[in-house]
Amino acid sequence: MDYAALLGAEPGEAVQPTTVEEITAVIARADAEGKSVIPWGGGTAQDYGYLPRRCDILLDLSRLSRIIAHEPGDMTVTVEAGATLAQVQQTLAQHGQFLPLDPPDADKATIGGILATNAFGPSRPGYGTARDWLIGLKVVDAKGRVVKGGGKVVKNVTGYDLPKLHVGALGTLGVIVEATFKLAPLPEASETLSYQFAAPADSTGFLSSVHATLSPTRMILLDAAATPEQAVSAENIVFVTFEGQREVVGSAAARARDRLDAGSSASAPLPPEFASGLTDFPTDASPPVMLRLSGCASGVYERHEGMRQSGCKSVRSLPSAGVTDVAVRADEDAESVTARVIQWAKEHETPIALLKAPASLRRNNEVWWPLPPGFALMRRMKETLDPNGTLNPGRFIGKL
Amino acid sequence: MQLRRVCYTDGMDTTFIEELRAIVGDDGLRVTDAQKHVYAFDAYTLEKSLPGVVALPRSAEEVAAVARLCHRRGVSMVPRGAGTGLAGGTLTHDNQVMVCLSRMNRILDIDLPNERMRAQAGAININLTKAVAPDGYLYAPDPSSQGACTLGGNIANNSGGPHTLKYGVTVNHILAVQVVLPDGEIVELSQDDHGYDLVGMIVGSEGTLGIVTEATVRVVRAPEAIRTLLAVCHSVDDATNLVSAIIGAGIVPAALEMMDQTILEAVERTYHFGFPTEAGAVLIIEVDGPEVGIDRQTERIEAICRDGGALRVSVAADAEERAKLWMARKKSIGTIGRLAPSCMTQDGVAPRTKLPAILREVGEIAAKYDLRIANVFHAGDGNLHPCVLFDERDPEEVKRVLAAGGDILRACVREGGTLTGEHGIGIEKQEFLGLIFSPDDLDTMAAIRSVFNPDGLLNPGKLFPAGGTCCPQLPRTDNEALLVMTHTHATAV
Ligand SMILES: Cc1cc2nc3c(=O)[nH]c(=O)nc-3n(C[C@H](O)[C@H](O)[C@H](O)COP(=O)(O)OP(=O)(O)OC[C@H]3O[C@@H](n4cnc5c(N)ncnc54)[C@H](O)[C@@H]3O)c2cc1C
Ligand SMILES: Cc1cc2nc3c(=O)[nH]c(=O)nc-3n(C[C@H](O)[C@H](O)[C@H](O)COP(=O)(O)OP(=O)(O)OC[C@H]3O[C@@H](n4cnc5c(N)ncnc54)[C@H](O)[C@@H]3O)c2cc1C
Numbered sequence: 098m099d100y101a102a103l104l105g106a107e108p109g110e111a112v113q114p115t116t117v118e119e120i121t122a123v124i125a126r127a128d129a130e131g132k133s134v135i136p137w138g139g140g141t142a143q144d145y146g147y148l149p150r151r152c153d154i155l156l157d158l159s160r161l162s163r164i165i166a167h168e169p170g171d172m173t174v175t176v177e178a179g180a181t182l183a184q185v186q187q188t189l190a191q192h193g194q195f196l197p198l199d200p201p202d203a204d205k206a207t208i209g210g211i212l213a214t215n216a217f218g219p220s221r222p223g224y225g226t227a228r229d230w231l232i233g234l235k236v237v238d239a240k241g242r243v244v245k246g247g248g249k250v251v252k253n254v255t256g257y258d259l260p261k262l263h264v265g266a267l268g269t270l271g272v273i274v275e276a277t278f279k280l281a282p283l284p285e286a287s288e289t290l291s292y293q294f295a296a297p298a299d300s301t302g303f304l305s306s307v308h309a310t311l312s313p314t315r316m317i318l319l320d321a322a323a324t325p326e327q328a329v330s331a332e333n334i335v336f337v338t339f340e341g342q343r344e345v346v347g348s349a350a351a352r353a354r355d356r357l358d359a360g361s362s363a364s365a366p367l368p369p370e371f372a373s374g375l376t377d378f379p380t381d382a383s384p385p386v387m388l389r390l391s392g393c394a395s396g397v398y399e400r401h402e403g404m405r406q407s408g409c410k411s412v413r414s415l416p417s418a419g420v421t422d423v424a425v426r427a428d429e430d431a432e433s434v435t436a437r438v439i440q441w442a443k444e445h446e447t448p449i450a451l452l453k454a455p456a457s458l459r460r461n462n463e464v465w466w467p468l469p470p471g472f473a474l475m476r477r478m479k480e481t482l483d484p485n486g487t488l489n490p491g492r493f494i495g496k497l
Numbered sequence: 498m499q500l501r502r503v504c505y506t507d508g509m510d511t512t513f514i515e516e517l518r519a520i521v522g523d524d525g526l527r528v529t530d531a532q533k534h535v536y537a538f539d540a541y542t543l544e545k546s547l548p549g550v551v552a553l554p555r556s557a558e559e560v561a562a563v564a565r566l567c568h569r570r571g572v573s574m575v576p577r578g579a580g581t582g583l584a585g586g587t588l589t590h591d592n593q594v595m596v597c598l599s600r601m602n603r604i605l606d607i608d609l610p611n612e613r614m615r616a617q618a619g620a621i622n623i624n625l626t627k628a629v630a631p632d633g634y635l636y637a638p639d640p641s642s643q644g645a646c647t648l649g650g651n652i653a654n655n656s657g658g659p660h661t662l663k664y665g666v667t668v669n670h671i672l673a674v675q676v677v678l679p680d681g682e683i684v685e686l687s688q689d690d691h692g693y694d695l696v697g698m699i700v701g702s703e704g705t706l707g708i709v710t711e712a713t714v715r716v717v718r719a720p721e722a723i724r725t726l727l728a729v730c731h732s733v734d735d736a737t738n739l740v741s742a743i744i745g746a747g748i749v750p751a752a753l754e755m756m757d758q759t760i761l762e763a764v765e766r767t768y769h770f771g772f773p774t775e776a777g778a779v780l781i782i783e784v785d786g787p788e789v790g791i792d793r794q795t796e797r798i799e800a801i802c803r804d805g806g807a808l809r810v811s812v813a814a815d816a817e818e819r820a821k822l823w824m825a826r827k828k829s830i831g832t833i834g835r836l837a838p839s840c841m842t843q844d845g846v847a848p849r850t851k852l853p854a855i856l857r858e859v860g861e862i863a864a865k866y867d868l869r870i871a872n873v874f875h876a877g878d879g880n881l882h883p884c885v886l887f888d889e890r891d892p893e894e895v896k897r898v899l900a901a902g903g904d905i906l907r908a909c910v911r912e913g914g915t916l917t918g919e920h921g922i923g924i925e926k927q928e929f930l931g932l933i934f935s936p937d938d939l940d941t942m943a944a945i946r947s948v949f950n951p952d953g954l955l956n957p958g959k960l961f962p963a964g965g966t967c968c969p970q971l972p973r974t975d976n977e978a979l980l981v982m983t984h985t986h987a988t989a990v
Contacts, residue, residue, distance in 0.1 A: 169745070171744075172749075245935075248933070249914075252657060252661075252878040252879065254701050254920070255926075256934060256960070258655070259945075262698060282749070342794065344790040345786060348787065395610040471695045482944060
């Protein structure tokens with residue numbers, strides 16, 4: 098593992114605890130000695146965020162990975178943070194249930210990492226994000242104390258909603274050790290439509306109309322110029338998935354197909370080489386680079402088109418989530434693409450984040466722009482809960 | 498009405514009052530005892546106190562100016578919406594300023610392409626839905642008090658409602674908030690922003706972190722079709738077993754509510770709906786979605802109910818019948834006045850599979866303390882509402898009521914549940930937090946509070962245990978704290 102590329106430095110030591118007690122001891126010691134702790138789950142998103150100010154103890158959570166309790170009758174599950182999403186889903190599927198989150202790399206990504214990065218996938222319009230499913234959380238705080246919030250019941254307003262504070266906090270306020278989720282029944286049926294459109298206006302028109310009336314669980318708009326390996330350009334590709342009750346799925350899919358009237362430039366079925374676009378948006382650059390623009394759903398096509406116009410070769414939007422991602426490809430220059438996209442975002446006052454980037458890019462750019470109006474509160478939060486800067490110091494927004 | 502002051506001081510000095518008047522105007526101030534009586538309690542009626550003064554600002558700027566003044570003078574503030582809260586969160590002492598948002602009730606912006614709407618904090622819940630209903634949308638969280646309660650109060654308590662089983666509670670629908678911090682700073686927090694989820698912190702903070710002045714909420718498309726079922730059961734046991742069976746079959750209805758015989762009797766005496774009062778309990782089960790799948794869903798549930806021993810299952814024939822069922826459910830707590838002068842509604846939660854056991858325990862607790870307890874609750878998410886019937890004028894009975902309430906909460910916690918599903922901690926359950934949280938947990942929450950509210954000037958003495966962090970004493974049995982009141986079933990609804 099090239100730690101320096103991810104963290105900017107080699108960690109002083111790595112520990113691989115198997116119990117919460119070991120974690121409390123490691124963190125309490127680090128906090129007392131002025132050392133930093135870098136939580137490590139599956140390692141799929143360690144290139145997200147600024148470089149840590151110090152890189153002393155790498156806390157590998159992969160062996161804290163038990164499924165503590167699946168209660169099918171209550172539709173809840175409690176798992177340790179190092180469990181991978183795939184592992185959790187496998188257990189749940191035995192009882193016809195699932196945790197409706199679909200971030201990339203489910204085989205490697207851990208529950209703790211998914212929560213810490215608030216990672217989500219194309220299913221967000223249908224199911225929301227981690228904060229909508231998380232009902233209880235146990236963390237080890239910067240002092241090495243076990244602190245919990247929420248519980249094991251699906252409805253709960255007892256005390257502050259501590260679990261939400263840790264979702265997307267990139268491990269800067271506590272190390273997640275255990276999480277409880279509510280669950281959904283596996284859908285009875287699922288159907289995905291995929292089309293390639295000749296005209297961009299047709300693809301966006303189709304997506305807008307489907308979104309406004311048919312409640313799809315996923316919608317993806319993909320634009321990838323031809324590559325040396327893949328000669329056909331994957332421009333204006335659209336995926337729409339319906340999930341749920343059989344009749345409902347069938348009827349929604351049929352109605353969506355009807356929207357493609359005779360004059361539409363859609364062609365289907367899609368060439369098989371594009372099928373992977375449904376689940377992946379790979380960046381073939383090495384090291385990988387990915388940027389994300391976000392904002393209101395109604396502005397997403399403008400952002401998507403803006404990225405195309407500024408010459409980005411791989412652009413994917415999740416329209417109802419308001420998200421547009423740009424992946425840098427091997428045949429592009431990462432630095433100049435990044436600079437162009439950041440400039441576009443600033444000119445259009447669009448929030449941007451570097452989702453994946455090598456150390457050099459993260460050293461020289463703002464990983465998140467702009468700073469939110471609540472940043473002063475966020476700084477106070479970090480200073481209050483981690484006064485010594487023990488947990489992932491310097492990695493989060495505003496280098497907290 | 499006679500009030501004994503809980504926390505007597507010399508009251509607010511006149512220059513302070515005049516400074517307040519300069520901010521909110523003459524018509525925005527309530528200073529006389531007669532004016533303030535309305536604000537002496539919310540829907541938690543066991544404790545009452547006249548606020549020092551009540552300010553009714555008309556804008557975020559006025560709220561901010563009030564906060565700056567209070568901050569400068571070291572006076573604490575208590576936010577209030579409609580005062581329908583059931584945990585005493587708005588109780589305001591005579592050395593405190595109540596900041597009541599009820600005049601800030603405008604809908605500011607409707608943005609349907611982005612499925613969102615902006616409103617002031619004092620907007621009444623039902624008016625949010627009314628504003629978008631003509632376009633086929635609704636604001637999903639629907640507390641039974643929705644005709645009165647405000648968006649700000651909903652946010653502060655993270656309120657639920659029958660349909661939040663499927664659609665999620667308030668926190669799942671709040672996209673952004675404008676908040677006045679205790680030092681008077683106005684800050685905009687949005688879920689679209691990068692960084693910590695501060696919106697998630699404000700929601701459910703019971704007015705202890707900031708005063709919400711505006712919010713952007715998510716609206717959802719109204720379902721194409723709705724079916725509402727009434728399952729009549731022989732006993733509470735049968736009904737709660739059905740709840741488990743439905744959820745266990747992987748069905749999450751839009752709403753799944755239970756009413757027991759006692760509450761049915763109260764509803765019948767008031768409305769004469771023709772409910773089967775001989776039934777031990779009924780379930781109201783609603784499914785919604787596209788027309789094409791709705792009947793099969795309904796039939797599945799009907800089958801589960803029949804197999805599970807329901808005496809009778811019927812589907813509301815039309816919109817009118819459906820409306821009647823929901824009116825019965827939503828107004829049911831209000832009808833309890835027919836059965837007893839006072840009522841205390843508990844809000845514990847149990848895992849859904851534990852409902853049969855926990856309701857048996859509630860029955861045993863009622864017997865133990867010789868009290869009548871009616872149950873009407875959000876069964877689908879395990880959120881109990883045992884309504885303990887009593888007479889507030891009988892201090893001995895009040896003691897038993899409080900002890901029974903404590904036993905119910907302890908039973909919920911023992912079964913793996915929690916203290917409150919939607920009403921909040923307020924002053925009612927603050928001494929019970931130690932049942933759920935360790936001193937380290939509470940210390941962390943206090944640290945979070947200090948981030949927003951460093952001087953403790955906003956809604957002090959609520960949500961956190963008042964005396965020490967552990968050892969739940971019996972709840973507020975202290976007679977000193979219980980105010981002598983003449984008849985008060987009246988809630989502020
Ligand atoms: C919005 C988004 C989109 C993404 N898209 C892609 C993609 O297209 N392709 C791809 O390969 N990856 C993608 N990722 C990365 C990846 O899928 C997820 O972030 C992943 O879930 C991280 O899990 P992990 O276990 O690998 O965490 P790690 O990579 O090990 O850790 C991620 C971060 O979380 C912290 N952390 C980890 N575990 C804990 C814990 N238990 N407690 C506290 N902090 C912890 C780490 O310190 C680190 O800062 C994306 C990430 C985000 C945020
Ligand atoms: C008959 C009846 C039925 C009910 N049914 C339900 C139900 O189904 N589900 C449910 O969840 N609740 C229910 N409730 C409880 C209550 O209606 C809710 O808690 C509601 O959200 C309170 O809103 P309110 O405007 O009345 O707030 P208030 O009672 O005025 O205040 C409640 C709390 O919020 C704080 N607060 C109020 N406004 C603000 C603001 N703008 N900024 C910051 N803090 C603020 C107060 O300080 C207090 O702590 C019911 C109550 C009654 C009387």
